[in-house]
Amino acid sequence: MDILYLMILCSVSLAAVFLVVFIVFARKGQFEDDESPAVRILFDSDEIKEKEESGNKNEEKKGDNNKFEEKSE
Structure with missing residues (x-):
């Protein structure tokens, strides 16, 4: 019973x-x-840093990706 009081x-x-x-x-x-x-x-966090450093570079990357997708279809 003493251990119960100690635990409480x-x-x-x-x-x-x-x-x-x-x-x-x-x-x-x-x-x-x-x-x-x-x-x-x-x-x-990498995307945020890239957008802050250069706004136009991301647009160029998107354009390159679109060209790649058109060729693959």
């Missing part, structure tokens, strides 16, 4: 620690932005 004490103290950690991070703003991580995963 440990579980309640662990839950209290998790609650305190959650409150601290919530006040720091950890959970404020929940929209952009879900959208950011959809974009490839």
Whole structure:
């Protein structure tokens, strides 16, 4: 029966620690932005860097791909 009291004490103290950690991070703003991580995963970081560096190069690549697709048909 003593082990049961010890386990209850440990579980309640662990839950209290998790609650305190959650409150601290919530006040720091950890959970404020929940929209952009879900959208950011959809974009490839290499494509974004290429678009920022050169806008016209991607259009040329698309044109080359279209020519290739026309030849393969």
